[in-house]
Each structure stands twice: as C-alpha cells, then as structure tokens.
Amino acid sequence: MKSATFQHTWDSAVRRHTDSPFLVFRAESGEVCEWTYGEFDLVVARTADSLRAAGVGPGSPVHVALRNCPAFVALWLAASRLGAWLVPVDPASSPRDIDRQVRRVRPAVGVCASAREAVYREGAGDRVPAVLVLAEDAGDVNDSETPLLCTEVVEMGDQALRPEDRLAVMFTSGTTAEPKGVVLTQANYAHVAAVMAEAARLRPHHRWHVTLPLFHANAQYYCFAPAIAVGASVALSAAFSASGWLRQARELGATHASLFAAPIRMILARTPSEEPPLQLEHVWFAQSLGAEHYEWFARLVGTRPRQLYGMTETVAIVSADSSEHPVHDVIGTPVADRRIRVADPVSGNPAAPGATGELQVLGTPGRDLFAGYLDDAETTARAFSTEPQGTWFATGDLVSRDADGVLRFTGRVDDVIKVSGENVSLTEVEAAVAQAPGVLEAAVVGVSDPVRDTVPVAYVVARDPNEPPRAEDLDEWADRNLAPAARPRAWHLIDELPRTSVGKVRRFRVGS
Structure with a gap:
C-alpha cells in the first residue's frame, strides 16, 4: 500500500508543507543555511538523478561514510526515491572497517568526504564501482558543480515502491560484539515516522536539535522521520559541542532534543556557568543518568527529560516515561500498541513483578520490527520467535516491571554480574559512580574473584585531569552511596573511555 512507504511520507510532507522550513544546517564554522521542504525536494531529485547516472537503481546499495551534513539527508531521501538502500556507516571507519562493510554489502556507489578520501579508497579498493567525494558542507547541495547536483534532473515518473522494499542497512554499534547489519524497509521508516511523531507530540512549528550522528538510528528514527511525518523542521549541527550545545540550541530555535546519557554528562561538565537555561518543550534521553545529573540537566534545558527505550532492531521505541513528573x-x-513481556533469562517463564528479566517485544518484521540481520539467517532465527499471536523479538536487554507496569532498565544480559550470589547491574553502578566527586564519567567491568565469584572494578575519567580523584576518597564515597555488592573493589584512572561514535562505552575494550 502506497501509504506504508517512507517515500509516500516524504512526498506528502512536500505537498503539504512546501514553503515550510525543513532543514537548518549549522556548519562547524558557525555558518547557518536553511531549506524549505520544497527547496530540499529539488535537491533530492537532483541527487537521485546523479545516483542513477552513477549506476544506482532499484535494489542498489549506497554506502555512505559522511558526518552530519545536508548531503547525508539528500542521499537518504534520494535512495528512497530510487528504491535503493542506504548503508550509513561511521565516517571515522578505518580502512579495515570499510573493507569489511563493502565486502558485505557490495555497494553500487560509495560516498565519502574529501578529508577522508584516502582512507575510504584504501578500504574500498576496487570493490566500489563509483565513489562520490563531498565536502560535507552546504555547498554539496547548493553548488551545481558538486557530484550530487552535476546531473540535470530527468523526469523519472512514479517509482513502483513496495512497503517491504529495503531502504537501509544499519550496522549495530558493536559495544559487545562485531556489528550486525540491521535490515530496514520502507514500511519500517513510515511506521517509525508516525509513531515517534505522536510519542513526542510533534507539530509543524516544532524543531529538533540534532547533534548525534546521522548514521545512527536515534537521529533518523526519533528526529528526522517524525519531523517529516508532520512537517516539522530539524536543526542539524555538523558536530557535537558539549560547551556550545545550549547556545546552539537557542540560536537555532530548537524546541525538541534527543541525547544519550554520555553526551548529557559532557554538557553538564562543559557548559559555561553563565549560560542561561533553555526553555525546550521536549527532551528524550536514553541510557542511565544518576538522579543528581538528571535534575541538573532538567534545569539547564527547562523541561524534565523523558527516558525512552528502543533499539535499532525495534525501529520505533518500545517504551517511554510519559508520566506527569x-x-x-x-x-x-509501552508506547502506542506495543506488546511486551518480561521473561526470566534462565527459565524463559514470565518474571515476577519487580524481578529482573529479558525484555521481549511482539511485532511484525519489516513493519514495527526490523526485517532481519543482513545475510545472517541463523542470528535472525535466534532473535525471532514466531508464536500464534505474532513474532517475538528477544532484545537481550534486562528490565524490571513493577505492579503498575512501569519498566526500569537494568542493562544488557551480559552487563549484570553476580557478586556472592547477588545481581549487580554494571550500568547502574556506572551511572552512580559518574556522580562521585571529581569524576566525569566511568566504566565498570566484572572481574573474577576467588571468594565472591565476580566483583566490580571501576575505570574513571577525572573531571579535572589536574586534580584527579583519589582511590581512598572514591572508596569512602562508595561506602556511603552504593550497596556492598555494588562497590568497586578497585579504581583505575584513565584518560578517556573507549566509545562508539554515539557515546556508548565499549566495555569489552576497557582495561585492554
């Protein structure tokens, strides 16, 4: 059905909001450029024609290694228009990463930045037939001589798109294992656009502030897609600046924002004390924040942020805090019509109220769940369980649900350790330790112990490198603020945590 494609969502937005603002782009230089829906649709048409001239057609993969820039958005929408599919990857990918990516997806076209062209070509070798090299600035979509706009628009006619057609493959962030390719359809994007617009109560006059990388699900799922669904606008920054985040949000006229906990902690640590607070209408956040950091950030943005839970695989979020306070x-x-269950990770039976269990989500692959893992039927089969009521997806995340049905996130299945038989969530300990005096952020890992089976050990980054916290002071703090089993048995001071590009800690690399 035409209405179940993302291309229909975009076309409808262009018809209804032709002269309304769509994209506001702030370059690293501070220069700001704007496009209406109608203006950007012309950019998309030119981009689609240039891709087609380079060999892209229905079903073709387009491998994109770009930072946040208007060209990224144009390529995404152009791929949709052509019936092709986008493969957005970390622009900081190494030659080895790029080599593995292109071997897996066999792209018709690759797109990279001129600043990283040598790295891209080293990794791509001769396996990418055409490579488009861009500047990652507004000129990519404004200058008629750029690779995206160098071809004259040719009337294409309506592309016969189907809801089940592939629109993207996103690689998971690889915090605990090698990245998996998450296959997403036109229907996935149409569905997430509608659901997330309603979840955020988005209206045409609203504007998202997007500083998280566009190749990640958060920016696409929670910000751009719902904005398009209702004709709202997006303020896109070329790069994240912790010290300038509030100022940029104010200058760009943002009303909505979405962040992870790690960037929030950076904003708290780097925002100048004289910076006046914002008056945002809505803020999403994901991953654990301590109570002190939460209240501090709420004061800075002028609204109480709402924690959500979702994955690349669940497309739209599964749940969100929609309470009055x-x-x-x-x-x-659960949001919208989501159906979930919390299963005991050992027996598979329903977990008792308040007990920790694995979150499982009911849905339809290719619509409100991802279509599957790229060329990996075995892993897909392990993730999905088909039952009479539909398909259940096992998230691998642990939650608890109280008697009122309210969910709390505990961590990944492998993020919970047993200390003398007691469950300890490494995620929760990290959120607490990040609030200790002198600590900017922390990662906590489990190590073997001959007496207690496993114990937590903390790796901390100092708020002020010139005055790092002392281990004995952290021990005293932990004695006052953490349960005995959760107290780290050792403290290691490090310069920075190993992270994915969206700020998630690669715990398996800590201490290695």
Whole structure:
C-alpha cells in the first residue's frame, strides 16, 4: 500500500508543507543555511538523478561514510526515491572497517568526504564501482558543480515502491560484539515516522536539535522521520559541542532534543556557568543518568527529560516515561500498541513483578520490527520467535516491571554480574559512580574473584585531569552511596573511555 512507504511520507510532507522550513544546517564554522521542504525536494531529485547516472537503481546499495551534513539527508531521501538502500556507516571507519562493510554489502556507489578520501579508497579498493567525494558542507547541495547536483534532473515518473522494499542497512554499534547489519524497509521508516511523531507530540512549528550522528538510528528514527511525518523542521549541527550545545540550541530555535546519557554528562561538565537555561518543550534521553545529573540537566534545558527505550532492531521505541513528573530511572510503559513481556533469562517463564528479566517485544518484521540481520539467517532465527499471536523479538536487554507496569532498565544480559550470589547491574553502578566527586564519567567491568565469584572494578575519567580523584576518597564515597555488592573493589584512572561514535562505552575494550 502506497501509504506504508517512507517515500509516500516524504512526498506528502512536500505537498503539504512546501514553503515550510525543513532543514537548518549549522556548519562547524558557525555558518547557518536553511531549506524549505520544497527547496530540499529539488535537491533530492537532483541527487537521485546523479545516483542513477552513477549506476544506482532499484535494489542498489549506497554506502555512505559522511558526518552530519545536508548531503547525508539528500542521499537518504534520494535512495528512497530510487528504491535503493542506504548503508550509513561511521565516517571515522578505518580502512579495515570499510573493507569489511563493502565486502558485505557490495555497494553500487560509495560516498565519502574529501578529508577522508584516502582512507575510504584504501578500504574500498576496487570493490566500489563509483565513489562520490563531498565536502560535507552546504555547498554539496547548493553548488551545481558538486557530484550530487552535476546531473540535470530527468523526469523519472512514479517509482513502483513496495512497503517491504529495503531502504537501509544499519550496522549495530558493536559495544559487545562485531556489528550486525540491521535490515530496514520502507514500511519500517513510515511506521517509525508516525509513531515517534505522536510519542513526542510533534507539530509543524516544532524543531529538533540534532547533534548525534546521522548514521545512527536515534537521529533518523526519533528526529528526522517524525519531523517529516508532520512537517516539522530539524536543526542539524555538523558536530557535537558539549560547551556550545545550549547556545546552539537557542540560536537555532530548537524546541525538541534527543541525547544519550554520555553526551548529557559532557554538557553538564562543559557548559559555561553563565549560560542561561533553555526553555525546550521536549527532551528524550536514553541510557542511565544518576538522579543528581538528571535534575541538573532538567534545569539547564527547562523541561524534565523523558527516558525512552528502543533499539535499532525495534525501529520505533518500545517504551517511554510519559508520566506527569518524569524521573531519572524509569523507561516508562509501552508506547502506542506495543506488546511486551518480561521473561526470566534462565527459565524463559514470565518474571515476577519487580524481578529482573529479558525484555521481549511482539511485532511484525519489516513493519514495527526490523526485517532481519543482513545475510545472517541463523542470528535472525535466534532473535525471532514466531508464536500464534505474532513474532517475538528477544532484545537481550534486562528490565524490571513493577505492579503498575512501569519498566526500569537494568542493562544488557551480559552487563549484570553476580557478586556472592547477588545481581549487580554494571550500568547502574556506572551511572552512580559518574556522580562521585571529581569524576566525569566511568566504566565498570566484572572481574573474577576467588571468594565472591565476580566483583566490580571501576575505570574513571577525572573531571579535572589536574586534580584527579583519589582511590581512598572514591572508596569512602562508595561506602556511603552504593550497596556492598555494588562497590568497586578497585579504581583505575584513565584518560578517556573507549566509545562508539554515539557515546556508548565499549566495555569489552576497557582495561585492554
């Protein structure tokens, strides 16, 4: 059905909001450029024609290694128009990463930045037939001589798109294992656009502030897609600046924002004390924040942020804190028509109220769940379980659900350790330790112990490198603020945490 494609969502937005603002782009230089829906649709048409001239057609993969820039958005929408599919990857990918990516997807076209062209070509070798090299600035979509706009628009006619047609493959962030290719359809994007617009109560006059990388699900799922669904606008920054985040949000006229906990902690640590608070209408956040950090950030943005829970695989979020008074440690209740269950990770039986269990989500692959993992039927089969009521997806995440049905996030299945038989969530300990005096952020890992089986050990980054916290002071703090089993048995001071490009800690690399 035409209405179940993302291309229909975009076409409808262009018809209804032709002269309304769509994209506001702030370059690293501070220069700001704007496009209406109608203006950007012309950019998309020119981009689609240039891709087609380079060999892209229905079903073709387009491998994109770009930072946040208007060209990224144009390529995404152009791929949709052509019936092709986007493969957005970390622009900082190494030659080895790029080599593995292109071997897996066999792209018709690759796109990279001129600043990283040598790295891209080293990794791509001769396996990418055509490579488009861009500047990652507004000129990519404004200058008629750029690779995206160098071809004259030719009337294409309506592309016969189907809801089940592939629109993207996103690689997971690889915090605990090698990245998996998450296959997403036209229907996936149409569905997430509608659901997330309603979840954020988005209206045409609203504007998202996007500083997280566009190749990641958060920016696409939670910001751009719902904005398009209702004709709202997006303020896109070329790069994240912790010290300038509030100022940029104010200058760009943002009303909405979406962040992870790690960037929030950076904003708290780097925002100048004289910076006046914002008056945002809505803020999403994901991953654990301590109570002190939550209240501090709420004061800075002028609204109480609402924690959500979702994955690349779940497309739209599964749950969110929609209460009148949001709090720091609740991921809320299921949104829209989501159906979930919390299963004991050992027996598979329903977990008792308050007990920790694995979150499982009911849905339809290719619509409100991802279509599957790229060329990996075995892993897809392990993730999905088909039952009479539909398909259940096992998230691998642990939650607890109270008697009122409110969910709290505990961590990944492998993020919970047993200390003398007691469950300890490394995620929760990290959120607490990040609030200790002198600590900017922390990662906590489990190590073997001959007496207690496993114990937590903390790796901390100092708020001020010139005055790092002392281990004995952190021990005293932990004695006052953490349960005995959760107290780190050792403290290691490090310069920075190994992270994915969106700020998630690669815990398996800590201490290695």
